[in-house]
Amino acid sequence: DAGITQSPRHKVTETGTPVTLRCHQTENHRYMYWYRQDPGHGLRLIHYSYGVKDTDKGEVSDGYSVSRSKTEDFLLTLESATSSQTSVYFCAISESQRGGNEQFFGPGTRLTVL
C-alpha cells in the first residue's frame, strides 16, 4: 500500500460524536485525498489537498472537514457523526493531478456509526 497508513483501521462510534481519521504518507507526495466507498456508489471523493493548508471540496463534502498541517498527514473529521456516514474511508496520494499520474491508495478505515 505504497507508504500510506490509515488510523484507526476500524472504529465504531455513536451518532453525534466527533470522529477523526488520520492518513499518513512517507512518499512526500503533494496531493492527498479522502474517498468513501459504499455499495452501489463506488468511490466518491470527499475532500482533497494540494499542499499544506491547501484543501478543496469533493463530490460529497457535506458533514466532513479536513486539515493538513504537514505534508505527510491529512486528517478527516466528522464533526457530528451520523449513521449515513457509516462507510469505508480510503486515503490516496499522488505526485500530480495531471495527465497519467496515478493515485495510490491506503488500506482503508471501516467506520460504523450506531
Add this chain to the structure above:
Amino acid sequence: AQSVAQPEDQVNVAEGNPLTVKCTYSVSGNPYLFWYVQYPNRGLQFLLKYITGDNLVKGSYGFEAEFNKSQTSFHLKKPSALVSDSALYFCAVRDQGNTPLVFGKGTRLSVIA
C-alpha cells in the same frame, strides 16, 4: 465534466476463459484512463493506464485494456481468467486539466473453477 460508467455490476466467467470488464467514459478533450483492482479488505491497487499512443495497454497480472476513441471505451481484458482474479475492478478517468481521478462504481468479477 468528466465521468465514467461501468455498465455491469457483476461479471461471472469460468476459469481459463477470456474475461472482459467494460468501461465507457466522457471527457472534454483527450482522456487519461486507469484501471484499479480491489481485493477483499484491501485498498485499491493500480493495474494499468492509457496516456497516449498504442490503443492496447498491458498491465499487471496479465491484464490488458483496449482504448477505443470512437466508442469512448476502455475495456479491461485477460486472455485466460484465474480464480485469483476474483475481485472488484474500478475504471477511472481524468481529462487534460488539473483534477482528481473520477471513478466508476466498480464491477465485481467472479471467476469460477
